[in-house]
Amino acid sequence: METERANWGRMLSQSTAADRAMAATAAAAEAAAEAEAETDAEHVELVFDVRVENHGSVFVFRPDTDGAKQWIRDNVAAEGWQWIGNGLAVDHGCAFAIAERMMADGLKVV
Numbered sequence: 001m002e003t004e005r006a007n008w009g010r011m012l013s014q015s016t017a018a019d020r021a022m023a024a025t026a027a028a029a030e031a032a033a034e035a036e037a038e039t040d041a042e043h044v045e046l047v048f049d050v051r052v053e054n055h056g057s058v059f060v061f062r063p064d065t066d067g068a069k070q071w072i073r074d075n076v077a078a079e080g081w082q083w084i085g086n087g088l089a090v091d092h093g094c095a096f097a098i099a100e101r102m103m104a105d106g107l108k109v110v
Contacts, residue, residue: 049107052099053087059095060087068107075101 049068053060063069063086072078072088076098082089090098102109 048110050109057092058089059092060089062087
């Protein structure tokens with residue numbers, strides 16, 4: 001009976017050690033998967049077609065893609081003096097309508 005208890009105790013401790021090793025391996029695999037997911041999330045690039053700057057009574061639309069530049073040429077009646085560097089300055093009264101139309105036509109505006 002004493003030998004049987006000793007064998008049972010040994011089997012139990014070996015089983016517990018194996019269970020702990022399996023749990024540690026599973027935890028390590030889960031941590032590696034989480035780290036990989038975080039790394040992937042850090043490398044997500046956000047691409048926008050147009051950046052809009054609010055300067056109070058004037059909004060500046062800065063097209064970052066060729067499609068956005070073409071959209072402005074095709075859809076906005078702008079004078080040469082409205083261009084400030086690579087941005088189109090418009091009155092605040094029409095800025096929302098321009099941005100809304102851009103988004104309706106599929107441009108990503110931020």
